[in-house]
Amino acid sequence: MTEIQQTPTPASTPAPTLATVTLLPTVRPADDVDTEAAVLDSARQVLADVAAPAPVEMPVDKTVDLDAFDDAPLLPAWMKSPEGWAAYAGVFYRARRRGFRRWVRRQNTERGHVRQFGRGSRRAHEWVIGFEGVRVQGAAHTAHVLTREARAAARSARFTPRILGTKKELAMKAAEKTQKAAEEAVALHKKARKDRNRVRNLRAGVVYGPPLAAIGGGYLATGLLGAAAGTLATFAGGAFAGRSPYEEEADWSADWRSLGDGDRMSAPLLDASFKAAKVIGSDETLRIVQMPMLDARGAWSTVVDLPPGIPAKKAMRSVDELAAALGVETAQVSVSKKGRSGRIELYVSKDLPFTEKAKRGPLLAIEGATNFWGRISIGPDVRGLHQSIAVVERSGLVGGEPGAGKSASGNTILLSAALDPRVILWLADGKGGGDLEPFEPLCEEFEGDADPEAFYEMLQAAIADMKRRYALLKKLGKRKVDESLANKHPELRQKLVWVDELMFYTTDEEYGKKITKGLRNLVSRGRAAGIVTFCATQKPGSDVVDTSLRDLLSIRWALRCTTPEASDTILGKGAAASGYSAKNIESEMRGAGLLWAEGTNPILVRADYYTDDQVNELLERAADLRAKAGTMPRGPLSLPQQLRELGDDDARILAAVVDEFAARSAAAGEELDWLPGAVLLAALKDTGLDVTAEKLGALVVRTEDEKKANGAWEGSRVSGYLLARVEATITGRWGLTA
Structure with missing residues (x-):
């Protein structure tokens, strides 16, 4: 057994490398050596020399707000594309325009603009008068009361005998106190009246100053025309101030909620539209399977389940009503079944489809042939x-x-x-x-x-x-x-x-x-x-x-x-x-x-x-x-070509004869209807056809008059052939025509 020594593991290498123990096939271990024990000792030594990698700490971003989205929908990545931003810009613009129309709708004029101007004038005057008069009246009432009490206290103090001593002194103090309170009340009344007049003058300047300035300035600038313009502007301002908006609370968005007005497609909008189209009942709702989303073309798409018992066919039959409820054209709405009878896919285009300029056809990009066996x-x-x-x-x-x-x-x-x-x-x-x-x-x-x-x-x-x-x-x-x-x-x-x-x-x-x-x-x-x-x-x-x-x-x-x-x-x-x-x-x-x-x-x-x-x-x-x-169809064949395709010797001879008539006519610049037999025999010989005069004569049978020379060949002693006779022979024998 041989142990292969391993090089030390670099510090940058996280995983240890175990030693490889190889048993050479040509060397047998000694009988007194325990092979298994040697292998285990080697492995333990290698593992002991390798330090365990230190644990890696994963960075934690503590700034992540798990509730960052709140109730806002999750937007796909493509919504952040230029097309997506353009679509949202259009929605924002239409929503603002719809809000302005809604505000205008609330400005009703029931009895004409003159009455509205009168109502506005009264409102302006009431604003000028304000509520400060109440404070003045309250201060005046207090001053009057305290003044009467002060007079009564002064009279009581004056007629109290001095012999009473203490009573006289108390009466004098009460008179002084009530007199002081009366003086303070009178001062407060004067201050309140002064404040009232100051505020009223300011409001009067705000209300009556611009009309007077408009009328007077217009008159000084352009005369009566400017005064008339200032008067008209004053009238418009008074009519605007006299408008009578609705005071009761109302959900105006429900009346104007539609895709055509710039609203987003949502579950409430879909429920209201399907109810208005009589697809579902007033107490029924749709179940959203795929949330409404905008694609890059600015179109809305969603998949919904109709209430139990309502087939998709009912919604598909009501495309006109759905389009009217959504505020778009019928051609912009596409309703189709999606997997089962009660599930539909609703697709609403932003604009009328197929009205833009058509793109370049795909066949123009194909360099080779198409396959009509395919798609x-x-x-x-x-x-x-x-x-x-x-x-x-x-x-x-x-x-x-x-x-x-x-x-x-x-x-x-x-x-x-x-x-x-x-x-x-x-x-x-x-x-x-x-x-x-x-x-x-x-x-x-x-x-x-x-x-x-x-x-x-x-x-x-x-x-x-x-x-x-x-x-x-x-x-x-x-x-x-x-x-x-x-x-x-x-x-x-x-x-x-x-x-x-x-x-x-x-x-x-x-x-x-x-x-x-x-x-x-x-x-x-x-x-x-x-x-x-x-x-x-x-x-x-x-x-x-x-x-x-x-x-x-x-x-x-x-x-x-x-x-x-x-x-x-x-x-x-x-x-x-x-x-x-x-x-x-x-x-x-x-x-x-x-x-x-x-x-x-x-x-x-x-x-x-x-x-x-x-x-x-x-x-x-x-x-x-x-x-x-080699599949290009041939056009109409000439008479000589038709004859040669027959493969018949006589047909080839007559084909050469017809070619000679055509060649001579082209050279002469006019149509030749007769040629000498010698000319035709020479032409046949040039084409490799050895034809005698007797064979040609037997092939094209002529009358004596047809043999005679005419035209440019007049005076010739040799007999000839008429083109008409040659063509008649071809037609009679093979049924071919020029």
């Missing part, structure tokens, strides 16, 4: 939290009155799909106004002329593609398309079918019912095949969108509507009665709407806004992404 950014809610939704295996309906912001709201979904190069775009614009025109270069199918027949054909093509997708899924043994499967099979890529102004298509007399039936087929069956369908319209009532189709659209986005019934046609029957009505959205809140995509209740959100320049910028980026990915 799509929609926009902020009233709390400023950004909302997103998933559209995989879903379909949607966007509705609202004209000017509510349907185009801007639709851009949030369309741009997200465009920036994913894997998504196939099929767009139809029933408005025909050009809102979707910037997306046309990215679309495989686009109907922008508001043509119901063309849209019906596009819808039939989408249904045919859906059937091909299901056939492939069946072959692959899959039930539905997911992202990994779509990446392996490009023909199963996601497809977005967007229909703007659906009303124009579904109300067409000839194709309306056919379009409705086709959309119902596509929406109900296309989800699992990777086809996402969105429809946008102004009022999706049953006369515009059949209920059998509307109920299949799972994502509902109701922008501002003119009536609660119109809102219900988007969100579903009974939504307005439950407190979710797009009628409450103000006209200033463009782009805001109730989005019902996930969860049990709709939420009020504002769509991310992109200007026309920003939309073009994003679409240019989308075009680059699709070009690199």
